[in-house]
Amino acid sequence: MxxxxxxxxxxxxxxxxxxxxxxxxxxxxxxxxxxxxxxxxxxxxxxxxxxxxxxxxxxxxxxxxxxxxxxxxxxxxxxxxxxxxxxxxxxxxxxxxxxxxxxxxxxLLGEWLHGAAKGHDDVLGVWLGTGVGGGLVLGGRPYLGSHGAAGEIGHVVVRDGGQLCGCGRRGCVEAYAGRRSMQTAVRALVDAGRTTTLEELRIDKGKESMTSSVWEAALANGDELAQEVFGTGVDALGVGIGAVLNVLDVDLVVIGGGLAEKLGSDLADRIEESTTPWVMRPSPDLRFCVAALGxxxxxxxxxxxxxxxxxxxx
Ligand SMILES: [Zn+2]
Incomplete structure (x- = not known):
């Protein structure tokens, strides 16, 4: 079929x-x-x-x-x-x-059936793209919540009164770690006098927005502004994922989306590092990895x- x-x-x-x-x-x-x-x-x-x-x-x-x-x-x-x-x-x-x-x-369903989460009963999926999406597998089955809204790690608030998010609220993970928000942050800093290669790279690659490949190139070049904004995003992800781990105690966090595909296991390691301080009782089995299906x-x-x-x- x-x-x-x-x-x-x-x-x-x-x-x-x-x-x-x-x-x-x-x-x-x-x-x-x-x-x-x-x-x-x-x-x-x-x-x-x-x-x-x-x-x-x-x-x-x-x-x-x-x-x-x-x-x-x-x-x-x-x-x-x-x-x-x-x-x-x-x-x-x-x-x-x-x-x-x-x-x-x-x-996450794709990764659970055929990728990095195969065989795991309790998994958090974090999808980094224009926004930040997420998914859950709990007790050996996909968990959607009572009305389909579970897994929205991107809209976990990590900073009270923080940056405006696409959902209309402030301080969500996505307001720091979504590519659209990161681009807004970069442009505001450039307007304030900072310099970056991100905009040139975007134009060179013929992209309408700062895509994952644009970020990958800027980070590889050691672009300071790119590293700073990206670092803020990773920090916000750590706080949000830490909160989820304290509530749900999953043993696998799968990071997917364009940035995960470009940056690979380095990204999973960085997110693990930014999450650990926020987890009350880290499980010895807890692992972070990137999506296997890209x-x-x-x-x-x-x-x-x-x-x-x-x-x-x-
Ligand atoms: Zn939001």
């Missing part, structure tokens, strides 16, 4: 055709349109046609709160202020059944969501 997994991020949309053993048979990627849900659905439908194959359903991971098949809030995409019926919108365009999930949850975690997890729905419905 083939299913399609769709990973909608604040910067890119990735679509993959996935086979029986969670293997990605083909994929396609495009920038996320900024004209609102209709434009996003049009691009997804085009990408689904592009990957081809013979899929029986589509799983769609989006960066927002998903409840009973509807997207309730999508803070990082412009024009998504009201709840949107993505399931109907995408099945109308493709003729395939569609199931919806949160991007952090499906990312860019494909979300696609694999979303496709698996569709597979389960098709099997349950047949």
């Amino acid at each position: 083939q299913t399609v997994g769709v990973d909608v991020g604040g910067t890119n949309i990735e679509v993959g055709l996935v086979g029986d053993d969670h293997e990605v048979l083909g994929n396609a990627k495009r920038n996320t349109p900024v004209e609102g849900p209709g434009a996003v659905l049009d691009v997804i439908a085009e990408l689904v046609a592009e990957v081809g194959g013979d899929p029986v359903g589509i799983g769609l991971g989006i960066p927002g709160v998903v409840h009973e098949g509807r997207a309730l809030t999508v803070p990082n995409l412009p024009g998504w202020d009201d709840p949107v019926d993505l399931v109907e919108g995408l099945s109308d365009r493709t003729g395939l059944p569609v199931v919806l999930g949160n991007d952090g949850n499906v990312g 860019d494909d975690s979300g696609v694999v997890g979303a496709a698996a969501l569709s597979r389960s729905a098709v099997i349950a419905g047949s």
Whole structure:
């Protein structure tokens, strides 16, 4: 059986055709349109046609709160202020059944079924992208919470009255560690007279925003401003992850998303270091690692969501 997994991020949309053993048979990627849900659905439908194959359903991971098949809030995409019926919108365009999930949850699901979290019963997934997403596996099964909003590590508040977050509140992890927030911080510091190579690197690479590869290059060059802003993000992640560990006592933290793919285990080590001081009783078994499926975690997890729905419905 083939299913399609769709990973909608604040910067890119990735679509993959996935086979029986969670293997990605083909994929396609495009920038996320900024004209609102209709434009996003049009691009997804085009990408689904592009990957081809013979899929029986589509799983769609989006960066927002998903409840009973509807997207309730999508803070990082412009024009998504009201709840949107993505399931109907995408099945109308493709003729395939569609199931919806949160991007952090499906990312961790992919890693749990086929990647770094395989075989672990208690896992926190932290997805670093335009925003900061997350997911949980507890007691050997994915945990979504009472209304689908669990795992939102990006919106754990780590600084009372801190930086403004995309969700409208202040001091969230994402307000320091999300790429959009880091870019805002860099530009404010440049306006205040600081210098950085980040903007030049962005232009050289032909990117509209400071992507993970732009950050990777600046950090590798020893760009001081990049290191400072990134360090603040890692510190905020440490405080937030520490709080989660104190409540849930998971034994694995998987770091995924574009930055994790670029920076690899160094990033997992740095986040572990920034988390440890905030954990009351660190487990000797606690490990931090980066996602094994790289860019494909979300696609694999979303496709698996569709597979389960098709099997349950047949
Ligand atoms: Zn927030």
